[in-house]
Amino acid sequence: MPIRYRCRHCETEVGQLPLDSIDEAFLQKNNIEPEEQHIYIQTGAEGDYTIQCICEECQTSLQKFPSYYALKKWIQ
Template structure:
């Protein structure tokens, strides 16, 4: 089973963890609200877990252009 972190804006694979057992508290998932967990964490049919996050480039773009927060998608 893999835990795959992808940028929700550009799709870039930020990182991948190969884990047999998951300690959700160690990964910080217990700090997320139920709504955020539903938006960010997807369980795939093959057993992998996909996490929607944000990469450094997209975070920098949002920091430089705060008006992008109003858009559903800011990368064309």
């Protein structure tokens, strides 16, 4: 099952990794704290993983409009 990277703001798929599972080395390499894993990593019904990240376009928008950081979902 692949690991998908999806923008948490616009929900665009950023990329995929053809891995079978997420192990501790992967989590440490990506600096995901154990108490934050449920926020950024979702497990699908088929055993696939989705990692919430941010795409370049949304990052650029956040840099231009820093007040967007206060909003949980700013793209409607």
